[in-house]
Amino acid sequence: MSRPTSSRRSPFWALSVAILRGFLRDKASVFFAVIFPLMFLVLFGGLFSSQDQSKVDMIQVGSVPLIEQLPEGAKEAFEDTFEVTRSDDLDEALEQVRKGDADVALEQRGDEVVAHYTQTEQVKAAVTQGTLRAFVDGTNVAVSGSPPKFSLVTEQVEDDSLTTIQFVTPGLLGWAIAMSAAFGAAATLQGWRQSKLLRRLQLAPVGTGTVVAARITVTLAVALVQFALFIGLGAVAFGLQLSGSWWMALPLIIVGTLCFMALGLFAGAVATTVEGAVNLANFLVLPMAFLSGSFFPLDAAPTWLQRFSDILPLKHLNEGMLDVMVRGQGPGAAVVPLLILAAFALVITALAAKLFRWETT
Amino acid sequence: MTTAIHVTGLTKRYGDLVAVDDVSLDVAEGEFVGVLGPNGAGKTTLLEMVEGLRRPDAGVVEVLGEPVWPRNPRLQPRIGVQLQASSFFERLTAREQIRTFASLYGVGQATADEWLERVGLTDKAETRVEDLSGGQAQRLSIACALVHDPELVFLDEPTAALDPQARRNLWDLLSSINDSGRTVVLTTHYMDEAEVLCDRVAVMDHGRILQFDTPAALVRGLDAPARIRVAPGSLTAEQATAIPGVAETREDVDGVVLVTRDPAGVIGALAAGNHLDGVTVQTGTLEDVFLSLTGREYRA
Incomplete structure (x- = not known):
């Protein structure tokens, strides 16, 4: 019945476009994934940046x-x-x-x-x-009248340009990526299960891999846009300066996105409604953001809290991005966080797969 | 005729509940078959096992000569499915929706647009699925199931939750989808729908298929009396009771109702007495079939 003149799209492309449109038309999702974290960046970067002691x-x-x-x-x-x-x-x-x-x-x-x-x-x-x-x-x-015997010379360890914006950008970006990846995965899994779209897709001649790949592609695209917006706004409005191996933030963002999508799948598998899934994802991500140094540095936190934060994937995403984006560390600094995030992603995916159900009963 | 669906001994249990209990049936190619039963009769579970969505506890399903379990990629392009809920991608327009499904089946966008027109949704093409009425959503959902021109299509309660007018409007569309020789299996809990649309009807209750035949044969096999109504004033209840073969008489403002197992003889007698004014004859319906098969009133 299909004719050669008629334009055709691959299943992967069609699914990706459908998912992306669904996301862009959901004002609440766009707000929480993109606008809301940017508001925090403006707040932290703009209002709290005057760290110079007033006279x-x-x-x-x-x-x-x-x-x-x-x-x-x-x-x-x-x-x-x-x-x-x-x-x-x-x-x-x-x-x-x-x-x-x-x-x-x-x-x-x-x-x-x-x-x-x-x-x-x-x-x-x-x-x-x-x-x-x-x-x-x-x-x-x-x-x-005698010359001083001792003298004191002070030198700052960090780059001279280090300001508040340098510290808050990677942490807030980590939170933004975690939030949008987890919410997106949780809402999609739960929504598609409720509408039986999962079942419907199961009966279409597309593999599960294609469906999953399309979902991941859209989430990654959103994460990269978040990255570009954060860096762009930080640089233009607040003088953010990236250090040498900032590009290593990209693999960190990719693996971090997978890790938090897995967390969202877990929330989507456990919950029985779309709202429940998104709330559970929020319940997991928001406290994690506080404890992972997204909003304030953990240096002043008690030791037990710093140790506890080591079991949170977001902490490793934040630390990795801080190291390569603003602390001027080499590309190698991202390797350990990458491995840790990948391990988290695997474990949480396995857990979500074990809890996965095709339908809400 | 070749067999489109071959099912033997199909059983599915959920804990203590036997949702589908040793069901066997064959559907020929080109047939329009209805599975009729009240909610909870096991219709959807049966359909989902035949579609290959659920693994049966026992029994064999073959569709278009192929096994359906496990997921059979040779079969998927040949069957179309509409599931009970409106299974749509969120926030897409009607056109985007059907074009997306078309792409999943390797079908071009022009074909998708043709289907939109065929189900009468061209003027709703730019409307998001969330804003469609119940009837429009069902039409779109049916179009999405048919966009790749499948040989066999499953429709799970396509008229559920529609008002009577929207339901009847959908019948025209439904009765046209097997014009081209397509096999159609539809579940419904509406007797009238099964009677109007289906070549054969499987009456299902408590997980079992009680009978599987044409609507006419089901009613014929039913040893139910006919009800003959005569306009008011044409004859009295006493006269009616006197007619041979009349088992029971009831009188109300709309006239007299004669209940009989010999409608031909009674109508002959009425004609002889010139009492045929406004006569209507009501024979059994699927409702009666259900009542006689299950011993209880039919409630959807």
Whole structure:
């Protein structure tokens, strides 16, 4: 009945297009897979990126020769740290410090420099004490006339460009990929089972492999688009800079996607409704994202929590991407995370296959 | 005639429940066969075993000369299936839907569009499947089952959940799909549907096929009385009871009903007495067949 003039598509292509259309037309899916994580990127990258310590507000009461007579280089350093306003009324200055409008009031009584500070801003209090002591010591050395014996040179280990956006992008990307892969697989399996489309496809002359390959292809395509959007937005809006072997993030994303699709299949196999499947996937992915350092670094977390996070696949995806995308590690840094993610994918797929049912009964 | 479906001793159990109990039947090529029974009779389980979706606990199924289990790739292009639910890809339009199914069977898109027209959905081509009415969705689902021009097609309750008007509209389409000699197997729990559409009807209850014959033969084999209704005022209940062969008489506002096992003789007597005004004769229906086979009222 088919005619040679009629255009024909391969089953794989037809299935992929059908699945992709179904995804793109589902506004909620697109929102949660693409827009929602990007909102987090804007939030973390934009609002929380001003990690540079804001200056310490200092009120200089009367004349403070120590500061006024600083040599050129030291004066510059001083002004980097302190925002100085002048006042002649000590009581009023102290009142301002007490109320938190200023961080420190500074006066000089003869050879004594007196700093009045408040402990409510502990970091600024420490900065104030340390910095002023350094200036006093420096001035003491200078007036003694002998050259300083020791000197301190500080060098940052990371690339100079390291900012918050560098840290949050890989973690949030990992969460976004995990979420869309798991939700997509869970909803597809459950939805197709409910509508008996799984059965219907079982009776069509297409192999299970073709159906699975089409589903994986669409999810991978979505993951790569997520990657491009994250990198693009991060670079354009927040100055994200990728380090040398960033391209090793691609295999990590591919294996990570498979791993979280397997998790979604597991959720889809266990649950009995589409909503239940998506909720279960969410229940698995969201806490995992918190515990895997997607939203905040785990460095400050207790040791037991860091050890626990090792059994979470997302942690390895995040760490692998951090290493190759921003920490400047070589391509080899991705190998161990890749192997771990692949192992997770195999184990979870096997589990999902064991629980798989053709129909909800 | 060659055999399209050959089933012997087919049995399927779910725990203690015997869903299909030792069923045997043969369907010839080109036949339009109905499997009729109430919900839970085992129709869908039987159909799904014949389609090759379920593994029977016992028995043999051969379709178009091929075994159906395990999944038989030689058979799939030759059979078409419509499952009980609307098995569609989510959020595709009617046209995208049938074109996708066409591609799964290596059929071109123009053929898919022709089927859309044949089931009267051309003006709904750009409508998403979720927005189709029940009848439209069933039409699309039938078109998707037929798009690769299969020799044998299975339709599982194609008119379920439709209002009576939509159901009757679908009958025209259904009765046309075996015009070209295609074999059709349909399950239904509507007696009238089976009677109108099917060459032969298998009456099924509690997993067993009680009888498998043409609707006429099933009714004929039924030793049920005919009901002859005469218009009001034409004759009284007493006169009616006096006619030889009348077993029972009932009178209501619509006239008098004469129940008899000798309709020919009674009508002769009515003609002789010039009482034929507005006479209707109602013989047995599949409902009666079901009642006599199972001893209980038919409830879909």
